[in-house]
Amino acid sequence: MNMSLGFSCSASLSPQLPSQLLARNSNNGGLEKVKNLITKTGIPSHITSPLESLQKGNWVKLICGASFEDVVDIRNLSLVYTLAGVDCIDCAAESSVINAVHDGIEAARSIIPVRRPWVMISINDSEDLHFRKAEFDPDDCPIDCSRPCENVCPADAISYLGKDGLSKGGVLAERCYGCGRCLPICPYDKIRAITYIRDVAATAKLLKQDGIDAIEIHTSGREADSFRELWNGLEGSIDKLRLVAISLPDLGELTIPAMNSMYATMNVNLHCLNLWQLDGRPMSGDIGRGATREAIKFARDLVSIKDKPRGFLQLAGGTNAHTVEGLKRERLFQTAATSSEKSLDSSHAMISGVAYGGYARKIVGRVLRSLQSEQGYAHLEDYPDHLLKALIESIALVGTVKSYNNNGS
Ligand code: SF4
Ligand code: SF4
Numbered sequence: 563m564n565m566s567l568g569f570s571c572s573a574s575l576s577p578q579l580p581s582q583l584l585a586r587n588s589n590n591g592g593l594e595k596v597k598n599l600i601t602k603t604g605i606p607s608h609i610t611s612p613l614e615s616l617q618k619g620n621w622v623k624l625i626c627g628a629s630f631e632d633v634v635d636i637r638n639l640s641l642v643y644t645l646a647g648v649d650c651i652d653c654a655a656e657s658s659v660i661n662a663v664h665d666g667i668e669a670a671r672s673i674i675p676v677r678r679p680w681v682m683i684s685i686n687d688s689e690d691l692h693f694r695k696a697e698f699d700p701d702d703c704p705i706d707c708s709r710p711c712e713n714v715c716p717a718d719a720i721s722y723l724g725k726d727g728l729s730k731g732g733v734l735a736e737r738c739y740g741c742g743r744c745l746p747i748c749p750y751d752k753i754r755a756i757t758y759i760r761d762v763a764a765t766a767k768l769l770k771q772d773g774i775d776a777i778e779i780h781t782s783g784r785e786a787d788s789f790r791e792l793w794n795g796l797e798g799s800i801d802k803l804r805l806v807a808i809s810l811p812d813l814g815e816l817t818i819p820a821m822n823s824m825y826a827t828m829n830v831n832l833h834c835l836n837l838w839q840l841d842g843r844p845m846s847g848d849i850g851r852g853a854t855r856e857a858i859k860f861a862r863d864l865v866s867i868k869d870k871p872r873g874f875l876q877l878a879g880g881t882n883a884h885t886v887e888g889l890k891r892e893r894l895f896q897t898a899a900t901s902s903e904k905s906l907d908s909s910h911a912m913i914s915g916v917a918y919g920g921y922a923r924k925i926v927g928r929v930l931r932s933l934q935s936e937q938g939y940a941h942l943e944d945y946p947d948h949l950l951k952a953l954i955e956s957i958a959l960v961g962t963v964k965s966y967n968n969n970g971s
Contacts, residue, residue: 592946596645596953597674603957603966605647608676612649613804613835616874619896619911622963623650625878625919626663627739628684628692628780630654630717633662635737635923635930638942640666642926642949646956647964648679650805652778652917655683655760655768664773669943680775680804683768685760687792690780691844694740694757696720700730702752711744711753716848716920718931720744741845741920762795769799776805778839783810783820790827801833809839809878812860818867825871836873839917840864843880847921853880858888865894865912874914882921886962889913916963925955 600608607615607622615621624643626636631654640651640663651667653659663681670676686693698711700722712720719737723730733744733753744753768774777800781789800806806828813820821838828836842857857877864875877885889895899912929952933945942949957966 592950593673593943595950596946599950599953599957600645600674603961605676605957605964605966607647607649607964608674611677612680615649616835616837616914617910619914620964621650621874621876621915622648622960623652623682623876623878623915623917624648624679624922625917626651626653626659627919627923628652628654628686628690629695630739630923631656631659631736632734633658633736634939635927637662637666637669638930638952639923639926640664641669641942642666642952642956643922643960644670644676644679645673645953646960647676647966648960649915650680650682650776650917652682652684652776655685655765657768660768660773669941673943681773682776682778682805682807683765683774684778684780684809685762685765685792686780687788688759688782688785689757690782691740691742692780693759694742694755695735695738696733696740696742696744696753697735697756698732698748698753700732704750707750710747710749714743714747716741716743716924718927739845762792766796766799769796769803774803776803776807778807778809780809780841781824783813783817783824786820786823786827789824793827797831800831803834805835805837806832807837807839807876808873809841811841811844811879812856812863817864818870821871822869825873837914838864838873838875839878840875841879842877845920846880847882847919848924849880849920851882851884854882854885854888856880857885858892858894861889861894861913862892874910875912876915876917877913878917878919881916881918883959883962885916889916918959922956922959925959926952929955 626639636653636659644667651663653663660681667678709722712722717737717739719734721731742755745755779792808824840857840860842860843853846853857879861875861877886895894913897912899910929948933940933942933948942952
């Protein structure tokens with residue numbers, strides 16, 4: 563697949579200030595520290611393939627967010643996590659977002675020649691929490707409201723006042739990823755959620771372009787007809803893909819029948835790898851230690867079942883820095899599957915890896931917000947001290963799965 567597309571989202575950045583140009587010119591020295599950290603850490607996935615990671619059980623996916631469309635953040639997140647050695651970057655099915663991911667990957671590869679992570683786009687077959695946006699009209703808000711909505715938003719997507727500090731703001735649609743935390747917090751019930759379903763024909767068109775390696779279908783697992791309709795709509799556009807992922811919630815005893823039904827639909831024309839994303843507690847990894855429990859329980863329940871359809875298993879939903887320790891407690895971390903289980907390869911791991919979303923964005927987002935407050939929208943690599951801080955955070959997280967030599971500290 564030709565990935566040298568020369569994507570750029572530079573147009574979305576502010577014009578370079580003199581101080582930014584100075585910073586750019588003095589970067590070479592600063593970037594040496596970044597390269598040294600990477601060399602010292604020793605990141606094997608910089609050269610091994612994402613498929614190997616799936617088989618060994620150390621696959622890591624960065625979830626930018628199915629609805630998150632802030633291309634500046636997405637570009638910088640992709641840069642940092644490519645350097646940290648992720649295997650896949652999952653993003654919204656929008657051209658501008660995909661371009662931003664590629665731009666970040668290429669920026670990383672211009673610092674150190676690492677292998678490219680796979681690029682995945684996410685779509686849905688029916689109503690799904692990941693595919694919604696919050697909305698309110700600030701003109702309707704009582705003037706004396708203490709604005710709890712602003713504080714609760716993990717994506718800094720709500721601003722009662724506009725960027726000029728005078729006009730009315732609201733929800734920044736490109737930053738809202740639908741977590742829903744603002745909905746119950748408004749004392750005046752002013753915030754509503756708008757759900758949407760990604761257009762299948764537009765997705766099929768996107769998939770025909772180069773630069774997309776994988777697709778993820780978010781499903782409730784309860785609506786076989788919607789899933790079939792979506793799958794059939796993609797026909798002819800999925801032939802070049804390396805991986806199809808299905809993200810589904812824990813349906814208890816209905817999980818395996820749902821997986822079997824979806825696999826039967828896909829199997830007719832599935833010519834690549836497939837993966838089941840076990841979505842524990844959606845979009846909650848940044849909340850705290852306990853958020854990861856549901857994904858681990860889901861994984862534990864599923865691996866004990868023998869008649870699963872073929873496909874790698876990967877955790878998501880509530881995943882954070884405590885996920886691997888939980889998997890280890892359950893003896894699920896990089897434990898080999900037995901050949902009696904329907905595996906893609908007799909030696910692959912029971913759990914292939916972990917996807918990180920809200921938590922991964924939060925730990926790097928702190929650095930991005932600090933950079934933004936100092937320099938406006940900027941390329942992270944132009945500010946090596948910030949890049950170094952972000953990289954230390956991302957290596958610490960990715961390293962829990964990849965077992966790096968150190969945590970970059
Ligand atoms: S709290 Fe969640 S749903 Fe509300 S605006 Fe922020 S990201 Fe969107
Ligand atoms: S909490 Fe509700 S009323 Fe208050 S600023 Fe936010 S949306 Fe408006």
